[in-house]
Amino acid sequence: MIDLQLLRNTPEVIQASQAARGADPAIVEQAQAADVSRREALTAFESLRSQQKAAGDLVKKATPEERPAAIAAASELAARVKEAEALSKQRAAELDELLMKIDNVIIDGIPAGGEENFVTLRTHGEVPQYDFEPRDHLELGEMLGAIDMERGTKVSGARFYFLRGVGARLELALMNLALDKAMSNSFVPLITPTLVRPEIMSGTGFLGEHSDEVYHLPADDLFLTGTSEVALAGYHSGEILDLGEGPLRYAGWSTCYRREAGSHGKDTRGIIRVHQFNKLEMFVYTSPEEAEAEHDRLVGWQEDMLQALGLSYRVIDVAAGDLGSSAARKFDIEAWVPTQEAFRELTSTSNCTTYQSRRLKTRFRGENGKTEPVATLNGTLATTRWIVALLETHQQADGSVIVPEALRPYMGGLEVLQPITKK
The missing domain is CATH 1.10.287.40 (Serine-tRNA synthetase, tRNA binding domain)
Incomplete structure (x- = not known):
């Protein structure tokens, strides 16, 4: 609001x-x-x-x-x-x-326009080159026994999947690496509810024009969350926070659910755009004066993660017309996906200023002793989609995949994922 x-x-x-x-x-x-x-x-x-x-x-x-x-x-x-x-x-x-129908006021300086009008702020790494025809992540995942789309569809329908074997281990390794990264920067880990009340979903701005993306359980009047941002924003709703020792930072680990309405025919192959995935989400409560600096810090921690994983990426300033209703500014980090010859979004981080806290009545006591709305920010630190860029970037000619050094301690020292089937 x-x-x-x-x-x-x-x-x-x-x-x-x-x-x-x-x-x-x-x-x-x-x-x-x-x-x-x-x-x-x-x-x-x-x-x-x-x-x-x-x-x-x-x-x-x-x-x-x-x-x-x-x-x-x-x-x-x-x-x-x-x-x-x-x-x-x-x-x-x-x-x-x-x-409630008016979107958050954008921060001065962000690009106007729609999805294609973003501004690239910086890039990192070289686009990987191969002396063989690279395989896409699904072909690699099937060879490694890591991804099973066929049985996911059999059990739950389109855009569902199983991660199995090294695929399951890879996702857990990513999430645990991200959790350690978050905790080293003063984030408190939380495993969050994935069902929330309507007032919490609405308070975060997810029941506006994109409400068709959200799963609703009418019998219980509860909503499945598409990100733990929702539960984390509701965590301190109706409270007065103490920010005397700096921002309150939380790392929410949860399964996320999205209907992907309007995306028919887009990214139907593999696990790029699916209905269910896991994510570790950073969420911060801070003073409005500190929000933009905290936003930059969140992006920095995301870049640390992608660099540790050996991924090439770009950081973009998302145009106003491509922002969600609650974001006043959003930075996306897009990693290079070799078989698509394109950058694809792996992380987003948004400065929501006081928009969500006004709706959820979350305040803090300022230096003058008066209470005022707190600023909220959120950003992805790891999610299932990262497996796409990891498999494709680090693949070898025989279908094996090199495990980035940063992930090896979380995978029992495993250095290379070996195919269990040949193609």
Whole structure:
């Protein structure tokens, strides 16, 4: 939810942000009008309530002869107060509904436009070259006995899979390497719920225009999370945090679920775009003044991971029109996938400023002693999709795959994944 003072004092900033996102700026004027109506209704209610109090005092002081008229006047005011209170609540609800539809205000300097209008900030590593025809990750995974898409589809349908043998070990190794990385940087590990209440899902901004991506269990009115960001954002909802010793950092390990609505025909081969995967997500609560610096730190830790795994990548500044509703800025890191001859997203990290905390009523006590909304940030530190880039980047002509040195301690010292079938 946006800052109400920003709406009142500088609505043009919100309008410009909406336009840069490709969203409708007209909703800003609608919200302004709703705010005026809410304040007018609240003023009228408070005025009538004051009159009601005065009328009650008159009843107490009235003589027996004056009492019936005083009671009648107080009763009439009581009815009007009740109506005014109902109208005030209605106007407040109407304003909240509009505010919930306005996306987070983007940070100055991010690129305008859509998905293709990102800006490359930097690249790392050379594009790998091979003296043989490289195999894609699924062919390699099948040769290694690491990925079984056929049985995943048999059991659960399209875009499901089994990781088996060295595939399962590889994912666990990635996640544990990421967990150690996170803990070395003051993150508290959490294994999070993957079912959350509607108010938590909505509070993080995932029930807006992309709600069709989310699995819903109507009988329980619970939502399956597509990232542990949701549960981590709800972890301190309704609380006042102590940031006296710096940011609160959490590393959430969870299985994630996404419907992938609208992606029919895209990345149907292998495990690039699937309905279920595991992820270690960094989540930070910090002061708004520290949020941009913390954002850079999150990206730095992600780059450390990718460099340790020997992957070539680029860091991009995502354009406004490609941001989720809660992100004010997002950096993606995309690794080179040899058989696609393209960079593909492996990590995202978003600065959500105070957008989520306003919805979830999460605050901290500032230096002046007053409470104010806290800033929230999130970023991926490891996920199942990384296996795609790992297998393809480190493959050899015979279908074997070299295990990056950083992962070997987590795989019992295994240095090379050997095929169990020949192709």
